[in-house]
Amino acid sequence: MGAVAGCATPLDRGEFESSYAVRPATEAPVWQALAHATLEKGPDWFVPLNRGPDALRMRLALIDSATTSIDAKYFIWHDDHTGSLLLERIIAAADRGVRVRLLIDDVELSESTDEWVAADAHPNISVRIYNPFSARAKGAMGRFIDNLNDLARVNHRMHNKGIVADNMVAIIGGRNVADEYHGFGDAANFRDFDLLAGGEIVPAISSAFDHxxxxxxxxxxxxxxxxxxxxxxxxxxxxxxxxxxxxxxENWLGIHNAETHDWTAELVRFADTAISGSARVLVDRPDVEDPDPAVQVTSTLRQVASEATSEIIVITPYMIPPPAMMDTVWELEKRHVEIVILTNSLNTNNHVSVHAGYRRHRDDLLTAGVDLHEYRIDAEARGDYEARGYRAESFTVHAKVLIFDRKQVFVGTFNVDPRSMFINTEIGLLIDSPELAEGIRALVAVDLHPENAWHVVRDEDGRLTWVGHDRTLSREPSVSGWRRFQAWLLGLVPMDNQL
Incomplete structure (x- = not known):
């Protein structure tokens, strides 16, 4: 194959050596112990990873415990402290003979591609880059500009996130690999959500990776x-x-016993809290040039939502409902299905352009009867999600959770916006489990409390009002007039279908 770098010539599908997930390492002592602990949890079992530092520990546990294989694919993997820690542990796993496959989307790799090439030089590590840009400009914006002649292709990104150890245990959810997703950011931190998953569902997750x-x-x-x-x-x-x-x-690793060691006893204790259920993997096809958009996740979730009878809870960082979704919302409201949505406020949204798009639909959501909440930058629950000693300047809801009728729950990478629905690929687990649905509902209910989120309603004169535990606002909360102006200005640009 010829070199990719150095030109903006449109890129075609390549032909590379195929490889597939190894068979589950059922004989490994760590997984035998875990299987015994979850013997009555079948066919699948799950543990919510609600806090960023806990999610980091579990990723380290899976990597350190792997005996035959590690498969990981991520939309973003930064070369910061947590990204470096995880890659260091992965290289250590490869040193002891574990086969590693790392699949990273190209959208933010401009500054660190050389390190992925170096990691790929390890005989037990294969690194692949999904849908790479032909012209290798520095910075995501520069890459898009330099590849305008191939924009339809490069606009399609792999938003998937997940890691699988030994084809036995997986972590799936909204977290990328970077400091802010695990509560260690200085400039920003995220309230995110993952699931540790085991059982029959894991080979299906591995199959999606292979695809x-x-x-x-x-x-x-x-x-x-x-x-x-x-x-x-x-x-x-x-x-x-x-x-x-x-x-x-290093200090955090020592205090929280997260240095390299035998994690068996801790994984077993963790698995004791697991909740059983029956899951299926929802995943979009990776066919970049398919004339039909990758809407497999969207179609399934829309169907599940349309069948709800009492309540839908939606936690999403970005909320830009297309017309078909609003039709579903109206139909559900006619059937008296309560819809509760938590999304970001102008203060907490990390993309002002996306918030500008959301603002155009906020009135429609309220008119349709949606119970709407926007996260507060000063939320009291922030301390539950940030590592001790880390209080970032900004804070954003990044969790992607949908709960249907308190008996079915979706956890994955899907945002409620056109980009997730029709452009990028997404993945997640749709799980039938009243116990898990209720458990996750209780975890996210904290975020809806008035000390953590503004309740967006209309006053008696029909004007938008933001109600909190301490005050009521008659204009959108914003840390600055400049940010409010940006949202207004960007709202004049009709770009919903790209957000």
Whole structure:
């Protein structure tokens, strides 16, 4: 295959060596112990990962416990403290003979592609980059500009997130790999949500990974950047850089017993809290040039929502309902199905342009009877999601959770916006389990409390009002007039279908 870098020539599907998930490592002592602990939890079992630091510990536990394979795919993997820590542990796993496949979307790799090429030089690590940009400009915006002649293709991104160890246990949910997703950010932190999953569902998650890995749109990292070093020297330099960057977390690792060790006893204790259910994987096809958009997740969730009889709770960072969704909302309201939505306020949304799109639909949602809440920048619950000692300047809801009739729950990467519905690929678990649905409902109910979220309603004169535990506002809460002006200005641009 010719080099990808250096030009903006439209990229075609490649032909690369196929590989597939290994068989589940049922003989490994750690997984035998876990299987015994969850013997009566079948066919599938789940543990919510509600706090960022806990989610980081469980990722470390899976990586350190792997004996045969690690498969991970992420929309974003930053070269910050947590990203460096996780990659360092993955390389250590490869050193002990574990086969590693890492699949990363190209949208934010402009500054760190050389490190992925170096990691790929390890004999037990394969790194592939999903749907790479032909012209390798620095920065996501520069890449899109330099690839305008191939925009339809590069606009399609893999928004999937997940990691599987030994084809036995997986983590699926909204978290990317970066400090802010695990509560260690200085500038920003996110309220996010994952599930630790085990049982019969794990091979299905692995199968979804294989589909992307072998799609022809997952390019080997060294083919994407042939000018970067791909040898033992580059790998040695990478090891040193990772050690330097992750040292910031050493105190936390020691305090929370998250250094490399045998995690069996802790995983078993964790699994004792697992909740049983029956799950299926919802995943969009990775077919970049398919004339039909990747709407498999959207179609299923719309069907499940249309069948609700009493209540739907939606936690989503971005809320831009297209007409078909509003039709469903109106139909549900006619049947007296309560719809509760928590999304970001102008203060907490990390994309002002997306909030501008949401503002155009807020009145319609309220008119349809939706119980609407927007997260507060000063939410009292922030401390539950940020690591101790980390209080970031900004804070954003990033969890993607839908609960149907208190008996069925979806956890994954899906945002309620056109980009997730019709452009990017998404993945998640749809789980039948009243106990899990009630448990997750109780966890997210905290975020709806008036000290954590504004309740958006109309006053007696029909004007929008934001009601909190301490005050009521007659205009949209914003940290600055400039941010409010940006939202107003961007709201004049009709770009909902790209948000």
């Amino acid at each position: 992307f890995w072998n799609s022809g749109w997952a390019y080997p990292a060294h083919a994407v950047e042939p000018g970067d070093r791909h040898d033992e020297t580059a790998l040695a330099i990478l090891r040193a850089h990772l050690a330097d960057r992750e040292i910031v977390l």
